[in-house]
Amino acid sequence: MFSVIFPGQGSQSVAMGKNLYDKYDFVKKLFIRADDILGYSISKIILEGPKETLDNTENTQAAIFLVSYSIFETVKRESKINLQNAKYFAGHSLGEYSALAASNSLTFDNAIMLLKERGKAMQAAVPKGQGGMLAVLGTEINNINEILKNNKKKYECFIANDNSVGQVVVSGKTNDIYLFSEDLKKAKIKNIKLQVSAPFHCKLMSPATEIMKNEISKTDFKDSEKNIVTNVTAQEVSNAEEIKRLLISQIESPVRWRETILYMIEKGTKTFIEIGPGKVLSGMIKRIDKNVNIISINEDEDINKLELND
Numbered sequence: 001m002f003s004v005i006f007p008g009q010g011s012q013s014v015a016m017g018k019n020l021y022d023k024y025d026f027v028k029k030l031f032i033r034a035d036d037i038l039g040y041s042i043s044k045i046i047l048e049g050p051k052e053t054l055d056n057t058e059n060t061q062a063a064i065f066l067v068s069y070s071i072f073e074t075v076k077r078e079s080k081i082n083l084q085n086a087k088y089f090a091g092h093s094l095g096e097y098s099a100l101a102a103s104n105s106l107t108f109d110n111a112i113m114l115l116k117e118r119g120k121a122m123q124a125a126v127p128k129g130q131g132g133m134l135a136v137l138g139t140e141i142n143n144i145n146e147i148l149k150n151n152k153k154k155y156e157c158f159i160a161n162d163n164s165v166g167q168v169v170v171s172g173k174t175n176d177i178y179l180f181s182e183d184l185k186k187a188k189i190k191n192i193k194l195q196v197s198a199p200f201h202c203k204l205m206s207p208a209t210e211i212m213k214n215e216i217s218k219t220d221f222k223d224s225e226k227n228i229v230t231n232v233t234a235q236e237v238s239n240a241e242e243i244k245r246l247l248i249s250q251i252e253s254p255v256r257w258r259e260t261i262l263y264m265i266e267k268g269t270k271t272f273i274e275i276g277p278g279k280v281l282s283g284m285i286k287r288i289d290k291n292v293n294i295i296s297i298n299e300d301e302d303i304n305k306l307e308l309n310d
Contacts, residue, residue: 002271002308003229003264004086004102006068008093008255009196011278012060014049017067019300020074021047027070034066034112042066057197061094061119062112068098068276069108071297075275079306086273088236088264090229092281093161093201093255094118096247102275105224105243117215121208122198122251131199132177133160134170137190141168147183155179158202161255164287171199201254209251216244234259261288271308273297 020027021043031043045053046063053059075083083102091099094115101111134157136144141162148157148170157172157180170180177193184191199205221244227236232246234256261272261284271293274281279296286294297303 001087001268002085002273003088003090003269004072004083004099004273004275005089005281006072006091006095006098006102007064007274007276007278007281008091008095009057009060009064009200010194011276011280012054012064013277014051014054015047016063016277016298017070018047020070023300024074024078026073026077030066030070030073030108033108034062037109037112038062038116055195057123058116058119061115064094064277065098065101065112065115067298068095069101069111071275071303072098072102074300075297075303075306078300079303081273081306081308083273084225086226087267087269088229089224089226090260090264091231092257093231093250095276095281096228096231096250098276099226099228100221100224100243103224103226103228105222105228105238105240106219110219114212114215114219118208118212118251121211122200122205125205125208126173126198128197130174131172131204132174133194133196133199134172134177134181135192135194136168136170136184137192138166139168139189140166143189144168144170147187148180151180151183158199158204159254160199160201162258163255164258164261164284166287167284169194171202171204173199173204201250201252203252205251209248212251213248216247219244229260229263231255231257231260234263236263257284258288261285265289265292271295273306 089099100106155176160171161169221240282294
């Protein structure tokens, strides 16, 4: 039994998806369609960079979705594997939009338009340089929560991503993140400041929530054809109205990725197929459960070699 997963921000690289773009007309058409919908050339940013422009949240979210969706369509058309036989679809943060488009809850056009607005709103929610994110490595989430709770008068930080065993990401204002990092260093807990432009998945994103509540509410969603395991609850959902509600909550809620993966494993998933640029999610899953199979697909060569044994 297999499930399909889609990556989020941090998986991007200049020229991602280029081999599929060069080889398949239907991929080229998706890139052209995206340019038309967005009103600027996301294709050029993806294929040529520069990296700084691609890494701008406003561009990154639509770019990763476009490449993930293009890979998904290529697998559908060019491999013998029927992805609709997957037990579940899931995505990390913006990857949830890829999962929803792949399961026909959301059209390609609506998904990329929503992600343009989402990226813009999240970028604008906190002025650049006034917020950040910190990856905390090698310790339990309960331990991090305890440190935050015991020091809430000193700094206010929030769990943003529970990615895997020993990898938790925390968001907050720049100075709060700095003070928290200093406390972690004193406790000999490894931490790395992430190169992001805003403190995602916490209450500092509330201005973005208001914008996206309006955008999502007026967008047409259908019940998904596959059960989606969502970031907010780490449970499955397929109802259109519930999906919309959870996407609005997702902006300020922690990404419960570790629990999402464990849920799918408990329900019988033995293989995960990561569809999209990079192999970030595959690395996370290896730390969650070494016994499951993981297949990363981001190039034509990966699609040609794709085989399932379960």
